[in-house]
Amino acid sequence: MLELLLSGLVTYLERAVFLISKRVRPPKRVLRYLPLVGPAVLGAIAVPGILAPAGVFSLIETVPAVIGSVLGALAWRFTKQVVIGLLVGLGVWWGLIFALVQLGLR
C-alpha cells in the first residue's frame, strides 16, 4: 500500500509541478516551445500503436491500421468530429482485417 501511495504522490507532483505555484514556471526561453508538447507527446503515444497495433509490426498488421488511420484522419479533416474520424478509421480497419481473413492471409 505504501508503495502505491508514494507512487501516487510522485505522479501527482509530476502533474502539479508547474500548476501549483505561479512562481514555479517553465523557464522563459522554453515558453515559446510549449505548444510543441502536445504534438510531440501525443505523436509518441499514437504512432507506435498505429504502426504496430497489438505490438506487432508487419505488413499484415501495419498496412490495415495505417490505411484506417489515414482515412479516419481525412474524415476528421472534413467533419472536424473526432467520433466520425474514429468510426471511419475503425470501420476501414475492420473491413481490411475481414478481407484479409477471407483471403486466407490472416
Place this chain on the structure above:
Amino acid sequence: MTPETRSAVSAGIRESLLIVLGYIPFGLAAGAAMAQTSVSPVLSILTSPILFAGASQLVAIQVLGSGAGLALVVFSVAIINARHLLYSASLAPHLADWSRGQRMGAAFFLSDPVYALAISRFEREGGAGSRAAQIGYYFAVGLTGFVGWGALVTVGVLLGGFIPVWVPLELAIPLTFLLLLLPLIKDRAGLVAASVGGLGAFLAHGLPFGAGLMVGAVAGLIAGGIVLARTSEEPADA
C-alpha cells in the same frame, strides 16, 4: 451555471465518454493482467484512484508482484509518468487565471486523454470560452474519465480471464490520440514535432519502463524546436 458553462460541461462529459469507450479493451485487459499477479485485487483496483494513469498502474502492480522493493516501484512509476511534467508545463499558461485550488485539482486529473482533450479545446481558434466554461469542461472530462477508467479496471480485475475475445479494438486508443493531435499541428514545427516524436517512440519502444514514449517525445520536441527557432524571423501565427 450559465448556458455556456452548461454546454461546456456536457461537451466534456460526452467527449470523455467517447474516450472511455475506446479504453474498454485496455482497461479490461490491464485489470485482468493485474489479477494474474500475486498482488491483492483490492490493491489492484485502488491503483486507478491513486495513480489514474493506465500503463503505470499495470507496471506498478507487476513490479510489486515480482517482490521488488518500494524504491523500484516508485522509480518505475516516476519514469513512466515523466511525460506528465510536460503536460503540466504545457497547460500552465492556459490555467494561469484559475485559483490555486482549481489548479491543484486539475493536476490530479492530468492524464493522457484529459490532457489531449483539454489542450485541443484550449488551443483551438477562438479559445475555449469563459474561465467558468473552461473549468467546467476540464473537470467534466476529468471526472468522467476518472469514474469510467476506475470502473473498467475494476471489472477487468474481477472478471480476470473470463473476458471473451471480441471485435479487435487495439487501434481505438492510438487513433483517438491521433485525431486529438491533428488540430494541435498548426505549423511546420508542430508537424515535425509530431512526426519525429511518433517515429522516435516507435523505434525506441523496446526500452524498459516504457521509456520509449519519453525518448520519442523529447526527440520530437527537439526537432520541432529546431524548426521553430529557424522560422522565428517569420511572424507567429499560432
